[in-house]
Amino acid sequence: MTTPSSAFPALPSSATQGHPVLGHPVHPAPPRLPHDLRGRWIALLFVACFALVAVPILTHPLPPLSDYVNHLARMHVIAALPDDPDIARFYYLKWSILPNVMMDLIVPVIERVTDIYTAGEIYTLMCFALIAAGTLTLNRALFGMWSALPLIAFPLLYNAIFLIGVMNYYFGMGLALFALAAWAFLRERPWPWRFAISTLFVVVLFFCHLFAAGVYGVGLLAFELDRLRQGRGQPWGPRLATFVAAGLPFLPILPLLIASPTWGLSTENVWEPQGKVEGIEMVVNVYFDYVAVLLTAVVVGAGIWAARHRLLHVHSLMLPLLLVAGAVYLAMPRVVFASYMADQRLPVAIAFFVLAAMRADLRHRLARRGFAVVLILLLAVRVGEVQVVWNRLSQWTGAFHQSVEQIKPGSRILVAYADINGGNDPRDLGLVHAACLAMIEKSSLVTTAFAVKGKQILRVHQPYRDHVDTEDGTPPQIEQLLVTEEEPSVDGPRYWDLWPQNFDYVYVLFTEHGAPNPDSDRLKLVYEGERFQLYQVIPPGAPPS
Template sequence: MSQISLPAARGGSLLQRAAKIDVTLAFVILTAVVLVPVFLVAVPPLADYINHLARMHVIAIGGKDADLAAFYRIDWQLIPNLAMDLVVPLFARFFDIYFAGQLFTATTVLLLVTGPLAISKVLFGRVNPLPLVAFVFVYNGIFLVGLMNYLVGVGIAMWGLAIWVKILDRPLILRLAVSTALVAALYLCHLYSLGFYGMAIGAYEIWSWAKRGYKFDRKLVLDIVAMVVPVIPAAVVLLTSSTWGLSGEYAWNSHTKVDGIAYIFRAYSDSLDLGLTALLALAFGWAMRRKLISFHGAALPLLVVGTAVFLAMPELLFGSYMADQRLPAALFLMLLGFVRLDVSDRTVRACFFGMVIAFTAVRTADVAYHWGKLGHIYDEFRQSVASLPRGAKILVTYADDPQGSDLERDAISHAPCVAMIERSALVSTAFTVKGKQIMTVRKTFQDRVDTEDGTPPTVSQAVVAAYPPTDEPVTKTYWSNWTQDHDYMFVLYTERGVKNPDPDDLSLVYEGDGFQLYKINR
C-alpha cells in the first residue's frame, strides 16, 4: 500500500511545488507591470492625491518654511485619517516629497494585491493563483479618485482578516494583542477601512458559528471578546476626537449604488474595461462549468453582509463623500481570496497565468498612457508657478463652460496645490477641514480659503463678486474680496486662447492644457 501511495504523494508534492513556483514567478512579473505607472510620472494624477501630498510637504517641512508657517498649522490629533500623514513625511526625510508620495502609492498597490493572496493562503492552506486577478483591477475607479488613506487601510484590513483566521485557535491574550494592534493601525488609516475589517471578521465569525450549529459555547464567547474589546479604545478616541463633530453630516442616495459597482471595473477606457471584464467573466463561467472553481464557505456570508452594508450605507458619512461607493471595489478584492482555482491541469494553469498577465499588461498600459498625458499637464502646472513669488495667495476657480472629459477634469481638480510644494503658497482649495485633516489655516487667512471642502466658484461668480450689484444683498464668501485678498487666480477646465474673463483685474501669466493662471492686478 505504501508503494502505491508514495508516488501519488510525491506527485502531489511536485504539483504543489510547481504551482507555487508559477505563482511566485507570475507575482514578480505582475508586480513589475503594475508599478510602472506609479514611477512613470512625478505626480500620479489621482484626483485628491496632490492635495494630500501638499499637506505631507507642510508636515515634512515642520515649520521651517516661514511662508507656509504663516499660512498653515499642523494640529496633531488622533483622527481616523492619518496614514499618509504619518508615513510620507518620514519618507521625505530621505527623498524628495514627490518620490516619497510615489513610495506610499506603490506600498498601497502592493497591499491591495497581496491581501487576497494572504487570505487565500490561510483559508486553503496553500498558495492559489486565482487571487492574482487583483492585479487586473487594482487600478479601479476608487483608486483613481486618490483615496489613499482608505485604500492603504483596505490592504491592511485584508491582511488583518488573514491574520485573524490564522490565530483563531491561539490563546485569547495573543488574539487580543494582535487584534488591538490591527484596530489601532486601521483607525489611523481611515474610519471606513476599520469598518471594512470589522465587517469582514464579523462575516467570517457568522460562518464559523453556523458551522458549529449556532451553539452558544465557549468558543463563541472568546470570539466575541476578541472582536469587541480591541474596538473599545478606538471608539473612545473617536468619540473624543474632532471627527465626531462631523457625525451629523450624512446623506443617502440610491443613484450612487450603481456607480459604486461600476467603480470595481472602471478605469479610463470604458470599452477596454468592459471588454476585459467580459472576457474574465466568460473564463470564470467556463471554469465553473468544468468545476475548476470552488468557494470557501465563508464567501457567501461575506458577500451577503457586504451587500447589506453597501445598500444601507449613505453617500455622505462623517462629512466624507463616496462612503458607499468605496465598498464594492474593496469587497471584490477581498472576495478573490475566498475563491480557489484547480490548477492540477498544466494547460489550465498556463492559460490562467497567461490571461492574467496579458489582461494586467493591457489595462496597466492604458493607465500608463493616460497618466503620461495627465502627467504632462502636471508638469505644466509646476512650470506655471515657477515664477511666482514665494508666499503667494492663490484663488482656484472653474471655467464657466468646463472643457475636457470627466476623468481629465477630476485628475487636475486639485493640481493648483503644487504651488504649496513649489512656492509655499496659500491655495484656496487645500484640504483643511477640521476633523478630516490635521492641517488647518491660521486665523488670519481663514476667510480667504475654503474650509468646508466645497466646490470652487466659477470665474464668472468671482467676477460678479468683485463688482456686486448695489441694490441686492451680498452673501459673504471666501472669494468675495479676491481682488484684494489674493495674488493669483487659477481657472481650471478651460482651453488655450480663451478670452480673459476680467481684463481690468487679471493679467494672463501662463496657459496650459486645461487651465490658465492669471495675476491679479492691484
C-alpha cells in the first residue's frame, strides 16, 4: 500500500512564491498516478449506481424514516400558507437565522410543480447525488485524477443515521465534501479566491445544519494539518500563520449563531459515554446485522487484498483526518443545542471523507471488472435489504393513510404512546411521526409537529400553542392521559392536560393487536392498524357511545 503525500507535493522554500502568510505556492505538475477506469466508465458506473440506489425512494413515496414525515409536513405547511384556512388557523411561519432550513427553502419550491411526496423524493435523491458526487470530487481534488473507488459511497448512503430522517444534515454532508474539494483545488491558487469560496460554503453549510459546517471544519483542519506536516524544513512562522488563517472562513459562524434563536439552546448540551461504539456501527448498520457484517467483511477483505498487492493508495490526509475526527467524536456531546444524536452523526460523514482519501490501481482488466462487479453486488445487497423491509413496512404506511381518511379536516390530534420503548426498533421509526400525515392530508393540528423555537421556522397560534409539544419531547403514555383527563398534571402544566376538552382525535402508537380501549368513556375507536390505533374523542358532556 502506498501513501501519496499530496496530489501537489511541496517544493523547497526557494521554489515557493506568493504571500508570506496566505501564500499560494506554485508547484510542478503532479506525478502520474496509477491507472484507473476511464472517466466515461466512472460516469456510467455512477449513473448505474444512482439508478439502483434510487429504487427504494422512488417506489416508496413515504419512506419509513423517523423524522422525515414530520419535516415533509412542515414543507407542506410552508407551501400551503396562507391559502389553506385550516392550516392558517393553526400554524404560522417565523423566518429567522436558523442553522436548519435548507429543506424548508428547497422542497416547497419543488412542490409548486408537483405533489409534496414527489417533492420529498426529489430532495432525498438530491442529497444522495450530492454525497456521492462530493466524494468523487474530493477524491479528484486530492489525487489529481478521477477514480472509481469512491463509488463505494453508494452502499453507505443507506445507514442508521439516514433512518432517523435528518434531511438537512444529509444535504449538508454532501456540500461539506464539495467545500473541502474546492479548498483542495484552490490551495495553490491566489488566496482571495480560496477564502471567498470557502466562506461562502461555510455560510451555506450553516443554513443546512450547524453540524454540517462542523464536518467541513473537521475536514479542513485535517487537510491543513497534513499540509503543515509536509512543509517541514520551511520557515515555521509563515507555515503556522497559513495554518491559522485557514480558520478565517469560519468567522461568520459566531455572529450568525448569536443572531439566531438557536443560541437560546446553547446550554442544552449532554455528554454521554455510552453509544460511541454504536455511532460507528451506524455507518454500516441499517436493518439486519448480518448484512452489515457481510458488507463490511467484503470491503475490508478487498482492501486488505489490494493493500498486500500494492494496489491500494491512501492519501496522506487519512491519518490527520482519523486523528482529528476521532478526538472530536470522543469529546462531542450526545446532545448539542438541544439536537439529539449530535456525536453519532459524525462517523457517517467522516466515512465519505475516508473513501475520498483512497484510490485503487485498476490498470488490469480483471481488477477493473472485479471492482465493478463487487460494487454492484454490494449495492444490490444493501438496496435489496432496504427494499424488502420497506415493502413490508408499507403495509402499515397504507393503513395509516386509511386511518387519516377517517379524520375530519381541521381537527386537533393528540399523539400518545402505549409502549414507552416504542420507536427503538429501526422498523418502528416510520411510525414515530406518522401522525403528521394528517397535517398534509387533513390540514390538522398534530401535537408532535416540529415547532421548536431555535430549531424550526414553524410556529403554532394561540390558543393552540399550549396544547402542542414545543420542546421536541416524548409523547405522553396512555397512563398519563388517564390521570389528566379531568385534572391537570401535578407537576405540570403539560400540553396534554384536560385533553378531552382540547383535542378531537388521539393516535395511540406502538400498541398490541386488539389492545382494549384505554378510556371507553372518552374515546371511541375509529381505526386500528398494525402497531397503532386511532380514537375519536368524546367531548365532555357528550354521552359515551
